[in-house]
Amino acid sequence: MKKEIKDENGKRVHPYVPELCEQLRKGELDRREFLRTATLLGVSAGAAYGMAGKILGEPMVKEAAAAEDPKMGGTLRWGMQVQEMTDPAKFDWTEKSNVARHIVEYLCRTGSDNITRPYLAEGWEASDDLKTWTFKLRKGVKWSNGDDFNADDVVFNFTRWLDPKTGSSNIGLFASMVEEIDTGKKDDKGNAVMGKRMTAGAVEKIDSHTVRLNLNSAVLSMPENLYNYPTAIVHRRFEAEGGDLSKNPVGTGAYALAEHRVGDKAVLKRRDGYWGKKPFLDEIVYVDLGEDRAAWLAALASKQVDGIYQFDVNQLDMAERLPGVVVHTATTAQTAIARMQMDKAPFDDKRIRQAVQACMDHEKLLQLAYRGKGAPGEDHHVSPIHPEYAKLPVQKQDYAKAKKLLADAGHPNGIQITIDVGNTSGKWELDAMQAFREQCKPAGIDLVLNVMPSSQYWEVWDKTPFGFTSWTHRPLGVMVLNLGYRSGVPWNESHYNNPAFDKALDEASAILDVNERRKKMETVQSILQDDAVALQPLWRAVFTATSDKVKGYSTHPTFYHQFNEVWLA
Amino acid sequence: MLIFMVRRFGTMVLTMVVVSLLLFLLLEINIGSVAIKVLGPYSSEEQRNIWLEANGYFEPFYIRYFSWLGNFITGDFGDSIRFKVPVGEILWPRLANTGILGLATMLVVIPLSLVLGVLAGMKEGSNLDRGISVGSIVTTSIPEFASAPLLSAIFVFYLDWLPGTSSMASGFSLVQLVLPAMVLVLYDFGYVTRMTRASMAEVMMTHYIRTAVLKGLPYKTVITRHALRNALIAPFTVIMLQINWLLSGVIVVEFFFAYKGFGALLLEASLTKDIFMIEACAMVAVFVAVATQTIADVGYTYLNPRIRFA
Numbered sequence: 001m002k003k004e005i006k007d008e009n010g011k012r013v014h015p016y017v018p019e020l021c022e023q024l025r026k027g028e029l030d031r032r033e034f035l036r037t038a039t040l041l042g043v044s045a046g047a048a049y050g051m052a053g054k055i056l057g058e059p060m061v062k063e064a065a066a067a068e069d070p071k072m073g074g075t076l077r078w079g080m081q082v083q084e085m086t087d088p089a090k091f092d093w094t095e096k097s098n099v100a101r102h103i104v105e106y107l108c109r110t111g112s113d114n115i116t117r118p119y120l121a122e123g124w125e126a127s128d129d130l131k132t133w134t135f136k137l138r139k140g141v142k143w144s145n146g147d148d149f150n151a152d153d154v155v156f157n158f159t160r161w162l163d164p165k166t167g168s169s170n171i172g173l174f175a176s177m178v179e180e181i182d183t184g185k186k187d188d189k190g191n192a193v194m195g196k197r198m199t200a201g202a203v204e205k206i207d208s209h210t211v212r213l214n215l216n217s218a219v220l221s222m223p224e225n226l227y228n229y230p231t232a233i234v235h236r237r238f239e240a241e242g243g244d245l246s247k248n249p250v251g252t253g254a255y256a257l258a259e260h261r262v263g264d265k266a267v268l269k270r271r272d273g274y275w276g277k278k279p280f281l282d283e284i285v286y287v288d289l290g291e292d293r294a295a296w297l298a299a300l301a302s303k304q305v306d307g308i309y310q311f312d313v314n315q316l317d318m319a320e321r322l323p324g325v326v327v328h329t330a331t332t333a334q335t336a337i338a339r340m341q342m343d344k345a346p347f348d349d350k351r352i353r354q355a356v357q358a359c360m361d362h363e364k365l366l367q368l369a370y371r372g373k374g375a376p377g378e379d380h381h382v383s384p385i386h387p388e389y390a391k392l393p394v395q396k397q398d399y400a401k402a403k404k405l406l407a408d409a410g411h412p413n414g415i416q417i418t419i420d421v422g423n424t425s426g427k428w429e430l431d432a433m434q435a436f437r438e439q440c441k442p443a444g445i446d447l448v449l450n451v452m453p454s455s456q457y458w459e460v461w462d463k464t465p466f467g468f469t470s471w472t473h474r475p476l477g478v479m480v481l482n483l484g485y486r487s488g489v490p491w492n493e494s495h496y497n498n499p500a501f502d503k504a505l506d507e508a509s510a511i512l513d514v515n516e517r518r519k520k521m522e523t524v525q526s527i528l529q530d531d532a533v534a535l536q537p538l539w540r541a542v543f544t545a546t547s548d549k550v551k552g553y554s555t556h557p558t559f560y561h562q563f564n565e566v567w568l569a
Numbered sequence: 570m571l572i573f574m575v576r577r578f579g580t581m582v583l584t585m586v587v588v589s590l591l592l593f594l595l596l597e598i599n600i601g602s603v604a605i606k607v608l609g610p611y612s613s614e615e616q617r618n619i620w621l622e623a624n625g626y627f628e629p630f631y632i633r634y635f636s637w638l639g640n641f642i643t644g645d646f647g648d649s650i651r652f653k654v655p656v657g658e659i660l661w662p663r664l665a666n667t668g669i670l671g672l673a674t675m676l677v678v679i680p681l682s683l684v685l686g687v688l689a690g691m692k693e694g695s696n697l698d699r700g701i702s703v704g705s706i707v708t709t710s711i712p713e714f715a716s717a718p719l720l721s722a723i724f725v726f727y728l729d730w731l732p733g734t735s736s737m738a739s740g741f742s743l744v745q746l747v748l749p750a751m752v753l754v755l756y757d758f759g760y761v762t763r764m765t766r767a768s769m770a771e772v773m774m775t776h777y778i779r780t781a782v783l784k785g786l787p788y789k790t791v792i793t794r795h796a797l798r799n800a801l802i803a804p805f806t807v808i809m810l811q812i813n814w815l816l817s818g819v820i821v822v823e824f825f826f827a828y829k830g831f832g833a834l835l836l837e838a839s840l841t842k843d844i845f846m847i848e849a850c851a852m853v854a855v856f857v858a859v860a861t862q863t864i865a866d867v868g869y870t871y872l873n874p875r876i877r878f879a
Contacts, residue, residue, distance in 0.1 A: 290736075
């Protein structure tokens, strides 16, 4: 049995923490990864920063870059679509959560630096097998209606998320707390209709401010999942009181909803009695500027708003030239992949997939389609910013190889293939595929682009044999692979099915030690890259812009807003 | 005249019924996809069935169509999926906003183009005519999606005179109306001017004008008393058609300037697959189209004495 380790306060420390410290000392782990993993294992962010400072001999708190004193007061106007905001558990757009995030809060918070910190939970502990997670809730937190925040609220939220009747996507996020059951019904073909329900005892109230989660399988990213945008904690009587946050905005957050008109604007006013540090802004106003991103920049340029939700890479030149405007860039694991379904002709032939892959010059596509802002892709969907990323040999464009593979596959005179492009994350997708079309030509591959509106693309994204699908940022590489490439999972759009890959991914997902996990990831990434189901031109950076009056703001990789630290000069 | 009116009205109703049937077929024939759009992609089969049952979607097609049509006539368009409120609550204010934009545009376009058209048509081939004609052809050939960024680049980014968007977030603002109206005027006035000019030039060639000039009437009297009334018949129809054009033509302008109008609403409804909103918007657009057409026809017969119905 492992020895119990305790910190100065007598709190139990995860047995892996000393090992982490050792790795940081030896330089096997960088500071950022140390902070991330240590906080994941229940060490408070302050303590983790302290440990890192001690080990690396750096000051614990970095000196402020600008010596300006934050000012209280003012109204921040932000250009973003104002969407309906009925039920946080059912949010399907980040924009909805951005307004709500100022009213209702989360158990944990992942900052722009990719580090997850305590929030409504003041700390957490994970069992060694990562199957039991205990969350200590913050005491003294009051709801805006005067009630105390306690474990009942958290239990209510988990129970609600994991009830299929709620219709929340969280049921997939917390799959380790859900079991499949036979509903007793039969479908048209006579097969049993399977349903889902929360595993009995998955959420356990220990005392008024402690909740324990009992999982069916090991999960490393529990705290990070609890900042995923549909996991905001609503009041325990949310449903009884109408189940509509926009009509009955009860929350623990620092702001109260003063006005909410879909497609028009949302007004948030700072409220008294907030448990945390008093935020600087009196008022936050979200102004709906429609769907045309050119209009957003125009509104910023004419000072109608102080910040905009995002803008496209092709507007970068213009944004950088606007006087009084600051461009914020965030490095992300956002991408798009040209994925081929390995059970549909002609992509059922691995040689054809590899021939297409051999035509791709990733670095060039990054330059042509995304102004070089980001990183070249490597066809395995693990980003260099993911902690467990393993560096593989650089891929080279190889027409001789492509031609030989095509000839071997029975297409010596070339082949025509069609890709669906929906520009769901911007026009850069079409630019990338147009450039790729030219790269394919010398090998005799005629890549036809079938361009469609983004809404139409989302209807076929998991059905089309060959399509270009955008994927959002996730903090860990294994999270994406488990969602999109494991055999039989709902989002496996390439119908990828490789037992060797599944096995390697299983092994990697169960390892807490990043260096050990990275060794396993080398295999995982190599298998996926070699199977060539997902060609990935690039990892893209994302951009937002604010007026130079806005201080204390940094872009979150997934555009999550939280303006508690923001102030106006 | 009465028979003519009844016939026109009948055609109008028939057109709308046909369009409503097409709309219904396109959007509501697949009840499964209706339920997914309303309840969201994560809803369960069971939830969808309950919703379909509760909303009468398991009835035969024709019964559903007639009850839908009945609701529509009584002003019950259903609830918007995107806004989560009855469609009417969003639709009417948006339509009024587009009305304001359209009115502002027309207030400039009508006087401007009539004056320019008459001036140009009075003396065909004169320098004034050449100048106005070329100018109006040039502005009309620039589509809104090109003139909007151009004007925006000049007045917003370069001169910094006008606001870049017209969302009217803090109440109605006239200055925010300038750019969208300017784009619409620029595109539209040339067309109406050309029509007026052609009509005026044609009238000026007629015998009765020649007679009036020859019998020694002052030129001013010839124009105002004899030429204008006849020359304005064609522009009247064209202007009525512009109202219809405005309703769809504003989509680009409203989208570009984030103006909360009907055009932007229709576009956003299509993008977010807000089917009940699409249905209501489409029916409103069709209604405006056939209604302006009918008014134009009726007005035309009134203005032009050569068209008379016994």
